[in-house]
Amino acid sequence: METILSPEKKELICIGCPLGCNVAVELEDGQITAITGNTCPRGADYVRKELTDPKRIVTSLVRVKGGELAVVPVKTVSDIPKGQVMDCIRELKAVELNAPVSMGDVAVKNVCGTGVDVVVTANVEKGTSCIEE
Amino acid sequence: MGSACKVHGWVERMRVDLVIIGGGPAGLAAAIAAREAGIENLVILERDARLGGILNQCIHNGFGLHTFKEELTGPEYAGRYIEKVREMKIPYRLDTIVIDLGETQEDCADHGEEAGRVNGESGGRRSAAEGVREQSRGGRARKLVTAMSRKDGLYTIEAEAVILAMGCRERPRGALNIPGYRPAGIYSAGTAQRYVNMEGRMPGREVVILGSGDIGLIMARRMTLEGAKVKLVAELMPYSGGLKRNIVQCLDDYGIPLRLRTTVVNIKGKERVEAVVVAKVDENSRPIPGTEEEIPCDTLLLSCGLIPENELSGKLGLAMNPATNGPLVNESLETGVPGVFACGNVLHVHDLVDYVSEEAAQAGRKAASYLQGNLPKPQEEIPVRVGKGVRYTVPGAVDVRRMGETQLIRFRVDNVYRDKNLEVCLNGKPVSSRRKRMLAPGEMEQVVLRKADLEGVLDLREISLQIVD
Ligand SMILES: Cc1cc2nc3c(=O)[nH]c(=O)nc-3n(C[C@H](O)[C@H](O)[C@H](O)COP(=O)(O)OP(=O)(O)OC[C@H]3O[C@@H](n4cnc5c(N)ncnc54)[C@H](O)[C@@H]3O)c2cc1C
Ligand code: SF4
Numbered sequence: 351m352e353t354i355l356s357p358e359k360k361e362l363i364c365i366g367c368p369l370g371c372n373v374a375v376e377l378e379d380g381q382i383t384a385i386t387g388n389t390c391p392r393g394a395d396y397v398r399k400e401l402t403d404p405k406r407i408v409t410s411l412v413r414v415k416g417g418e419l420a421v422v423p424v425k426t427v428s429d430i431p432k433g434q435v436m437d438c439i440r441e442l443k444a445v446e447l448n449a450p451v452s453m454g455d456v457a458v459k460n461v462c463g464t465g466v467d468v469v470v471t472a473n474v475e476k477g478t479s480c481i482e483e
Numbered sequence: 484m485g486s487a488c489k490v491h492g493w494v495e496r497m498r499v500d501l502v503i504i505g506g507g508p509a510g511l512a513a514a515i516a517a518r519e520a521g522i523e524n525l526v527i528l529e530r531d532a533r534l535g536g537i538l539n540q541c542i543h544n545g546f547g548l549h550t551f552k553e554e555l556t557g558p559e560y561a562g563r564y565i566e567k568v569r570e571m572k573i574p575y576r577l578d579t580i581v582i583d584l585g586e587t588q589e590d591c592a593d594h595g596e597e598a599g600r601v602n603g604e605s606g607g608r609r610s611a612a613e614g615v616r617e618q619s620r621g622g623r624a625r626k627l628v629t630a631m632s633r634k635d636g637l638y639t640i641e642a643e644a645v646i647l648a649m650g651c652r653e654r655p656r657g658a659l660n661i662p663g664y665r666p667a668g669i670y671s672a673g674t675a676q677r678y679v680n681m682e683g684r685m686p687g688r689e690v691v692i693l694g695s696g697d698i699g700l701i702m703a704r705r706m707t708l709e710g711a712k713v714k715l716v717a718e719l720m721p722y723s724g725g726l727k728r729n730i731v732q733c734l735d736d737y738g739i740p741l742r743l744r745t746t747v748v749n750i751k752g753k754e755r756v757e758a759v760v761v762a763k764v765d766e767n768s769r770p771i772p773g774t775e776e777e778i779p780c781d782t783l784l785l786s787c788g789l790i791p792e793n794e795l796s797g798k799l800g801l802a803m804n805p806a807t808n809g810p811l812v813n814e815s816l817e818t819g820v821p822g823v824f825a826c827g828n829v830l831h832v833h834d835l836v837d838y839v840s841e842e843a844a845q846a847g848r849k850a851a852s853y854l855q856g857n858l859p860k861p862q863e864e865i866p867v868r869v870g871k872g873v874r875y876t877v878p879g880a881v882d883v884r885r886m887g888e889t890q891l892i893r894f895r896v897d898n899v900y901r902d903k904n905l906e907v908c909l910n911g912k913p914v915s916s917r918r919k920r921m922l923a924p925g926e927m928e929q930v931v932l933r934k935a936d937l938e939g940v941l942d943l944r945e946i947s948l949q950i951v952d
Binding site: 363365369370389406407409410411413419420421423425432435436439453471472473 | 539542543544554556558559562679680681682683708727728730731732736920921
C-alpha cells in the first residue's frame with residue numbers, strides 16, 4: 351500500500367515479514383532522501399524497489415484444446431513490471447494451447463516485450479473436459 | 484483366509500502395512516517419508532481424479548519458500564512430491580473415497596492372538612493414553628479401511644497403521660447466519676477458486692467478498708484479473724486473517740477496498756444476487772444500526788475459514804481437540820488409537836504448505852517406527868496445556884521417553900499481540916521465555932522443547948505455553 355502524504359512523502363507497508371512495518375519515505379525530485387519506520391534493512395530495500403521499480407510475478411490461466419481440463423495454469427518465469435500486469439493478462443487471454451501440455455512448457459515467449467517467458471505450471475493430458483463451452 | 488472368518492467376512496481383503504488417506508501435500512509427504520524409512524507395503528487413497536489436493540486449484544505463487552527456497556505455484560509444489568511418489572513407485576489409488584474406518588474386533592484363526600479385541604467401548608471417546616492401555620492388554624489391532632471407487636466398487640483394506648491426511652473443507656455458508664433469500668450467486672471462495680482455476684468458468688462479474696482470509700484475498704485478485712469488478716472485501720474482525728503480502732499484492736495493487744469490522748447483514752435478489760447490504764459492527768460483532776450501505780453486485784464470495792475434514796476420525800471415536808476440530812495427538816502425531824497418525828490440515832489448519840509437508844514427513848517416519856516395532860508404547864503422556872493468550876497446541880501431549888532430543892510444538896495465539904513474551908512452563912514454573920515483536924492468530928507459531936529440560940524436572944506433570952508481558 352502506498353499512501354501519498356505530500357508530493358515528497360509516502361508511506362508503504364513492508365511485506366517482508368508479519369510485523370508489517372509502516373515505512374515512511376521522503377523524496378526530492380523523485381530521489382529517495384530518507385527512509386524511516388522500518389525495523390530492519392529489508393524494509394528499506396523493499397520500499398526502494400516498490401517506489402523505483404515495482405515488479406510482480408503474474409499467475410493466470412490459458413485455454414487448452416482437447417485436454418482433460420479446459421484451462422491450464424501459467425506463470426511468468428520471473429517478475430515483470432507492475433504496470434504491465436494487465437497487458438500480460440490480456441495477451442494470455444488470446445492464447446490457446448493444444449493438449450497434452452506439461453509443466454515447464456513455454457506458453458508465450460517474451461510476454462509484452464518484457465523479455466520474460468510465460469510457462470505452464472501443471473500437466474494436462476489429452477482427453478475431454480467435462481465443461482461444455 | 485476364508486469365508487468363515489468373521490474378521491475377513493466374505494471377501495478376501497487386501498492387506499497392507501500402511502494406508503494413507505488423502506493424496507494432498509500431507510499424504511504425499513507422509514508416504515515418501517514412510518517409504519524412505521523402509522515401509523514397502525503402503526498405499527495412498529485419494530478421492531479426487533488427481534494427486535495434489537487443494538494445491539491443484541491454488542495457481543498463485545508463494546508456495547515452498549521454506550522448503551525449496553523458491554516461489555512455486557500450488558501445482559508445481561505438489562508436482563515435486565507427485566514426481567517423487569512415482570519415482571519411488573509408491574502405489575496410489577485415485578477416484579477412491581474412504582467411507583469408513585474401524586478396527587478389527589474379533590479373533591479368527593488367521594489373525595491368531597494378535598488381533599485382540601481392542602476397541603472395547605465402541606463409540607466411546609478415548610484419549611491417547613487410554614488407547615495405549617488397551618493396546619498393552621490385547622495385541623495390536625488392525626485397522627479396517629473401507630473404500631469405494633467406480634472401478635473397484637466397495638472394498639475393505641486391512642492395515643497395520645493408518646495416516647489421516649484428509650485436509651480440510653470450507654465452513655458451510657449455513658453457519659454464517661445471514662438473513663434473506665438464498666439466491667444464486669453465493670459461493671464459498673474455495674468453490675469459486677475451483678470454478679475459475681480448474682474449469683475456466685467465472686461465477687460472476689461484480690463481486691463482494693466476505694472474509695479477508697487468504698483464500699478471499701487471493702480470489703479478489705484472481706477475479707479482477709479475469710475481468711470482474713471486486714467492489715469490496717468486508718472483514719468482521721478488526722484485523723485481517725490473511726497475510727500482509729496478500730493484502731498488499733491482491734487488494735492494494737488493484738485498488739480493492741478492505742473494510743474491517745464490517746459484515747454482510749442482508750442479501751438482495753430472489754433468483755440471483757442483486758446487491759448485498761453491509762454494515763459496521765461493534766466490539767461484540769453486532770451490526771450497528773444506521774451504518775448500512777447497499778452495494779450492487781451479482782456475486783457474494785464467502786471466505787469464512789476452514790475446518791478439518793474429520794468425519795472418518797469420528798468413526799474411529801478419536802478424542803478431538805475442540806480448538807482445532809482435529810484429533811488430539813501426542814508427540815509422535817499419533818491419535819488416541821495406536822497406529823493411527825494424523826498430519827496436515829486434517830490435524831489443524833495450516834497457512835503454509837511447507838509446514839504441512841514437514842509435519843507429514845514426521846507422521847510418516849513415526850508410522851514407520853510403529854510398524855517396525857521401534858515406537859515404544861506411550862506410558863506417561865504429559866499434557867501440553869494452553870495458558871494465557873494461546874488458543875491451541877499440536878501436539879497436545881508429550882511422552883518424554885518417546886520424544887527426540889527436541890520436540891516441536893506448533894501453536895496459535897488467540898489475538899494480536901505486540902512486544903510480548905512467549906513463556907514455556909514446566910509444572911507451572913517458567914523455564915524459557917522468548918520476546919516476540921508480533922503474534923497474530925493468522926500466523927502459526929512454533930517453539931522447541933528440549934528433552935534435557937523435561938528430564939530435568941522431577942515428577943513432571945504438565946507443560947504449558949503462555950503469552951506474558
Ligand atoms: C485457497 C488456499 C490458498 C492457499 N494458499 C497458500 C499459499 O499461498 N502458500 C502456502 O504455503 N500455503 C497455502 N495454502 C495452504 C496449503 O495449501 C494447505 O495447507 C495444504 O494444501 C494442506 O494439505 P493437506 O494435504 O493437509 O490437505 P489437502 O490439500 O486438502 O489434501 C487432502 C486430500 O485428501 C483427500 N480426501 C479427503 N477426504 C478423503 C477421503 N475420505 N477419502 C479419500 N481422500 C480424501 C482430498 O480429496 C484431498 O486431495 C492455501 C490453502 C488454500 C485452501
Ligand atoms: S521492515 Fe523488516 S521487520 Fe519491518 S516488516 Fe519489513 S522485513 Fe519485517
